[in-house]
Amino acid sequence: MQFFANIAAAAVLAASLVSATNTVTFLNQDETNRTIVFTASYGQPAVENVKVAGNDQIKVEIPNGWQGNWYSIDAGAPATPGMLGEVAFNGWNDLTYFDVSAIVNNTDLNGVKTIYPASQLNTTSKVAMSGCENMAGCTNMYILSDDIQTVSTKETDLVCTLGGGNKLSTTVTQRDEPVLFARKFVLGKL
Numbered sequence: 001m002q003f004f005a006n007i008a009a010a011a012v013l014a015a016s017l018v019s020a021t022n023t024v025t026f027l028n029q030d031e032t033n034r035t036i037v038f039t040a041s042y043g044q045p046a047v048e049n050v051k052v053a054g055n056d057q058i059k060v061e062i063p064n065g066w067q068g069n070w071y072s073i074d075a076g077a078p079a080t081p082g083m084l085g086e087v088a089f090n091g092w093n094d095l096t097y098f099d100v101s102a103i104v105n106n107t108d109l110n111g112v113k114t115i116y117p118a119s120q121l122n123t124t125s126k127v128a129m130s131g132c133e134n135m136a137g138c139t140n141m142y143i144l145s146d147d148i149q150t151v152s153t154k155e156t157d158l159v160c161t162l163g164g165g166n167k168l169s170t171t172v173t174q175r176d177e178p179v180l181f182a183r184k185f186v187l188g189k190l
């Protein structure tokens, strides 16, 4: 029985590795070279860390159903966890859940900034968005674990903005009344 359970688990893992239909595009908004460090939730496949050059972008494929988080480290800086991007792809009701969280490190004000579905790249008003381009006083994100700040989308391609100082980006002006969920949705604990 255990043998078959292992086979089944291996098959699920193999399937999740080949069907990497999810993506996160990291937009690096200043001259700082950065490394994105991914942390998979327990039982999830690892996603390799990637480097994104200053004022550049990189699109990272994420396995089907993946849950975990990421933060960015400035080139040359100590590898400390920072502001987190958290995601549960292809979750409950086939929605993808995401948020920006300051719970682990609320002093990282120039790493992960915002996350939103890729279709909203050029829209000035983003309906489904977490985080802020100006982190000072940002309330569109997790500050306390019992906040209700998890955003959902039917899309499986996300954008995560990084850096850029505390200037408001010209493309991100506000968040329109999104439907928000509790944190258990992004943590996969239903």
Ligand SMILES: *[C@@H]1O[C@H](CO)[C@@H](O)[C@H](O)[C@H]1NC(C)=O
Binding pocket: 031, 032, 033, 053, 054, 075
């Ligand atoms: C970023 O990395 C490139 C390539 O290694 C290097 O030429 C450049 O000077 C770096 N930029 C900064 C701001 O450190």
Ligand SMILES: *[C@@H]1O[C@H](CO)[C@@H](O)[C@H](O)[C@H]1NC(C)=O
Binding pocket: 080, 081, 082, 083, 105, 106, 107, 108, 109, 111
């Ligand atoms: C939080 O992030 C900032 C910026 O990356 C870093 O300087 C600081 O050491 C981090 N704090 C902790 C407790 O890891």
Ligand SMILES: *[C@@H]1O[C@H](CO)[C@@H](O)[C@H](O)[C@H]1NC(C)=O
Binding pocket: 118, 119, 120, 121, 122
């Ligand atoms: C955003 O605008 C750029 C430049 O005009 C365009 O190439 C891209 O397809 C647009 N993306 C979306 C999702 O609308």
